[in-house]
Amino acid sequence: MAAEAHTIDALGQFKLAPALGGIGGSVNFTNSNLMMLVAGLLVLALLYYGARPRAVVPGRLQALAELCYDGIYNMCIETIGDEGKRFFPFIFTLFFFVLMGNLLGLLPFSFTFTSHISVTFALAALVIVLVTVVALRIHGMHFFSYFFPAGAPKLLAPLIIPVEIISYLSRPVSLSIRLFANMVAGHVMFEVFASFVVMMAAAGAVGTVAAIFPMALNVALVGFELLVAFLQAYVFAILTCIYLHDAVHLH
Amino acid sequence: MRPMAPRPRMWLRRPAFLSATALVGSLMPAAAFAAEAKEGMPQLDVHHPLFVSHIVWLVIIFAVLYRLLSSWALPKVGEVLEMRAARIAEDLDAAREAKTEADGAVAELTQATREAQASAQAEIGAAVSAAKAEAASQSAVLNARLDAQIAEADSRIAAARSAALGALRQVATDTAATVVTRLTGSEPDSFTVDNAVGAALAARGHA
Structure with a gap:
């Protein structure tokens, strides 16, 4: 997508555009939402076709579906505790929505919806609202003791309480920026190095040969981005689990 | 405190650091191109x-x-x-x-x-x-x-044995009577012979 005038349009890939033709356009359905839809359908298809054989000795697809189920289930139980069972579908949805968004974004000509801060912040806000609601439901007004650790000197309350409140409120910010920044960084680097390849190839024979280097870098970057895709989805999910653990058990 | 927190959190620091470095490293060359400066990131375009x-x-x-x-x-x-x-x-x-x-x-x-x-x-x-x-x-x-x-x-x-002994006495008596008759010519008194045979048998131990 290198522009003709020897500039690199590294951010053009993040532009929202209408998708699904006239019908999509009339309801303001975007290319980003289309990938969300695909991500959701892929997750549902994986579970549906994975669970369909109902075999005692699973095949490959069933083993994959069971691995996904068991992996997230164990993460919920281990991190949140027994109450984790109730949040398992939510954590599962969150993890696979983010993971599929990250992975789909690596395909050429697709769109990475997790590279939009509005999307990641919406998810993070959902998490923090859920965490707060859960904490208030379980502990009632006692929840607010969370902002003042037991045993801390009373004199320090004016200092500790604002710090704790800021730390609590910065959770959705760090949660959303971490994912957003990771995805943006990866895709900007792809775009920049890919543009280098095109521009160097246009510069002549020597440039064409030298263009192998940014090309090789991009190949290595794909592997790295695959790791990041899994890692960031995992981080998002496990941090949500930790926040839920705090909400359920307070301190 | 939080029993589960230390493990994942320690673990998180590395990717966060990596991503921060990656972001700085990648945005710097991108920022070098003036075309971006005018429009800014599409993600932040709230309008x-x-x-x-x-x-x-x-x-x-x-x-x-x-x-x-x-x-x-x-x-x-x-x-x-x-x-x-x-x-x-x-x-x-x-x-x-x-x-x-x-x-x-x-x-x-x-x-x-x-x-x-x-x-x-x-x-x-x-x-x-x-x-x-x-x-x-x-x-x-x-x-x-x-x-x-x-x-x-x-x-x-x-x-x-007793039968034989009884027969022996009879034979001895008859023999004695016959011997006496032959020698003397007169038949001896049977009672006397019998007594003599009895005495002779008793002397030899045969009652």
Whole structure:
């Protein structure tokens, strides 16, 4: 997508555009939402076709579906505790929505919806609202003791309480920026190095040969981005689990 | 405190650091191109006509996905896992049952063998003692018969002996009478001869 005038349009890939033709356009359905839809359908298809054989000795697809189920289930139980069972579908949805968004974004000509801060912040806000609601439901007004650790000197309350409140409120910010920044960084680097390849190839024979280097870098970057895709989805999910653990058990 | 927190959090620091470095490293060359400076990041363009609808559709898609996963897709997989766990538990129970059964059978077999050995021993003992008793009774009968035969033979010998002795006295008396008649020419008194023979026999020890 290198522009003709020897500039690199590294951010053009993040532009929202209408998708699904006239019908999509009339309801303001975007290319980003289309990938969300695909991500959701892929997750549902994986579970549906994975669970369909109902075999005692699973095949490959069933083993994959069971691995996904068991992996997230164990993460919920281990991190949140027994109450984790109730949040398992939510954590599962969150993890696979983010993971599929990250992975789909690596395909050429697709769109990475997790590279939009509005999307990641919406998810993070959902998490923090859920965490707060859960904490208030379980502990009632006692929840607010969370902002003042037991045993801390009373004199320090004016200092500790604002710090704790800021730390609590910065959770959705760090949660959303971490994912957003990771995805943006990866895709900007792809775009920049890919543009280098095109521009160097246009510069002549020597440039064409030298263009192998940014090309090789991009190949290595794909592997790295695959790791990041899994890692960031995992981080998002496990941090949500930790926040839920705090909400359920307070301190 | 938080028992689970330290492990994942320590673990998180590295990727966060990596991503921060990656972001700085990648944005610097990108920022070098002036074209970006004018427009800025599309992600921060809140006045984009699709900005709000983008999030509305996100919420709709996420909510529908959550609903479908929690009430349809995940229970299906959970069911399969539960089914397998139940099946395995069932098989284990069956195996355990079979093992107890086998153990019982082995114990029964051992018991039966022991009993059979004991009864065989007892039977052998009984047979031996019965044989011994029979042999003893048989030998007693045989001894009695032999004793009887011996006694009979003894009595027969005694009878024959006395008969022989009686005959000897008669022969001696007749011979003496005949000798006396031949020598003297007159028949001797039978009473006197008989007495003399008796005295002679008594002298030789034959009553």
